Amino acid sequence: MKYNSIIIGSGPGGFYSALSCAKQGYKTAIIEKDQLGGTGFRNGCLPVKRNLDVLRKVEEALSISLDGIKETPFFRKNLLINTEKYMPRAEQLIKQRLKDAEIDLYKGEGRFLDKNTFLINNKKLETDYFIIASGTSPGSLPGITLDNQYILSHREALKLKKLPKEMVIIGGNVEGIELASLFSSLGVKVTVIEQLNEILEGTDRDLIKPVLEDLLSKKTTLLTNVEVASAEIKENRVIVKLNKGKNLITEKVVLTGLRQMNIPEGIGKTNVIYSKKGIPVNNKLQTNIPNIFAVGDINGIHGMAHIAIQQGMFIFENINNNQTIKDYSSLPRAMFTLPEIAGAGKQEWELLNMNREYEVKMYPLKNTWKGLSRNINTGFIKLIFEKNILTGIWMTGPDASEILSSSGLLIGKKLSKSAIMDNLFIHPTLGEGIIEALFNA
């Protein structure tokens, strides 16, 4: 079989790469060794966010109308099991979109035979271009082995059929804190262990405060400056040995923030350069072998689904023109914690570190009209201006990821304070906090 492009991996990067090539007329195949959708669409952000979505809705409905809804214990117990109900629909959508674009799907691992040939299920596929989008898998630490029953990655944690009473999450990174938000809200007593000085290092302290307060209100223990020496399974429990303090004995351990690159089989036959850090690419996402490209986590540029999606959407242009990789200076980001954190552009600590002059405008969501009517008592909008120009826009609060989903478009547009004030914001919304932050300054 002869193709113009073969994509290895059907996660966010691979899926959009395949669509990008196919809609421009390339005869395209996509290869998936596991289940369709990869980490991003299957085991990563989507299921976490979905569960938190439901939890948040129930909590908000309860807070507004306390006598109205009876929450049954059944609900929390079944939330995780229900997650898998959505998977067949995701798989169906992926299959349908591949089919509509006339992309051939091969299930199986296979391996490279040379820089233009891939062998899968005893079939030889030839192609002009390869796009490697094989992503990453959960990694482990020395002294800790993922057994997938007691010591879990996010993949197994999200498929638990029964909630433990207690759980240790190793890693106070974004993944770890998202899972801590989820499991503590489900009633699990969570302990987070972080080796650095701070939980969520590299994130504005104002922004994470409401999240940490929520975790602490749900009896979460946050240990910083602590390393894990080992984790051993004994009599249905895990003994977590720390470099200081007492050992922890718990039901489940979840290891977060560690990824290992999925290097495709037979890559040696192509002479593509790779390492444990992934497959290096130039600013066209091209490897050292000109007809082989790498998109998404595997190229090591940024381990984020929306970057993989964008790299995929533009891969046909990269192959055929001198399109470069994008400017990530206004990169929007979100953490799907409770409440959510989202925004784009600069953070205050970055400007402090760079000794840059800046101005901060903040407004609490509880003082917006919508926040008031929704009983929201935490979170805020935080705007950062440099020389009167908006260079950072951040929010901690419900729906932050949606409200600021297109905030990247606002950064870099050189919006002055008065340009923002001259604009009308829909009323009543939490988004109005942006204009209140400026008006009340």
Added chain:
Amino acid sequence: MKYNSIIIGSGPGGFYSALSCAKQGYKTAIIEKDQLGGTGFRNGCLPVKRNLDVLRKVEEALSISLDGIKETPFFRKNLLINTEKYMPRAEQLIKQRLKDAEIDLYKGEGRFLDKNTFLINNKKLETDYFIIASGTSPGSLPGITLDNQYILSHREALKLKKLPKEMVIIGGNVEGIELASLFSSLGVKVTVIEQLNEILEGTDRDLIKPVLEDLLSKKTTLLTNVEVASAEIKENRVIVKLNKGKNLITEKVVLTGLRQMNIPEGIGKTNVIYSKKGIPVNNKLQTNIPNIFAVGDINGIHGMAHIAIQQGMFIFENINNNQTIKDYSSLPRAMFTLPEIAGAGKQEWELLNMNREYEVKMYPLKNTWKGLSRNINTGFIKLIFEKNILTGIWMTGPDASEILSSSGLLIGKKLSKSAIMDNLFIHPTLGEGIIEALFNA
């Protein structure tokens, strides 16, 4: 007592006018004859949106996790009563913000004595400037008298202690359809009567389709091209006589879309020109009497709360500089229906009417990753481009008002398709539909 500025009315326009003047150092008083907050913060959009918020959350939580939550009949019955729980908090916030800004509050109607004097509770208040923000009240139709028990305005409809089994809403306008969404979702059998050819005339037909489908699925009857001749109360029922077809007999009638101007008492003493259409102003929001300004609904420019808010925020500048009223060409708008409709800029029908060339890009929310995980099966993003520049951005779907709360900032920024595609959108969000609409075209 001597002031620099006296504001008449404490709704959105008056409240922000008072803050605008006070924070610039004006000694300021605000006068409210009824309850703090006016129509906007008390009887209008906020309570409707709050109830729809709760309903939507419950419906979504139910749809995601069917066995999880038990909805009790108690809930729907108590939703309206609970609305009033939020009112004291709104009043508290208004009072606190007025107090923090050192604004004197006078409760009572009072009247003008001349263009610099107002009499209230037997006190004479003198001022350099008056800002009239007295807003509007529900209006009525010939042959129909609001009795506030059987024939209601939105004010009484939102305070019903007991839901009727059936209800006739006169007016298929925004207010009427928002109330139809609310009451049909609460289980009331609603009939909407509209004298024009279409429900929600002046709104894109694509955008309203999911709303009409939702209403019809909840047994709402939509009558168009029908006028109401009279409504009479007989034996605890209302007989609604139509200009064609059968009479309707119903429990409650809600009259929507009709406003009458609240002209303050004694205005004749000031020589301010006014009519049934309100108090005309120049582009500084100044009346024919130079020290008297009018903001919000009363000046007849636009009957929308966010416009009143903006006019209020800028009133000090209008008084002291040559600030003009704003350009409303990228005006963002929202309808708090189920699902919500929101957006900014041009609509397709406007461009059709003007014979302008344009291009439409649409994407269904159910095919976004977030829509999939939230079980959203209706609604879409609709983008309008003229000569490759974004001139309209619209959405029908949950949270549309929040997702596009700042969309006015995007219109008029001359965003090309490729500028939007080059931007990263937070994943997974419904807002990603914007980039999918372009990618899949």
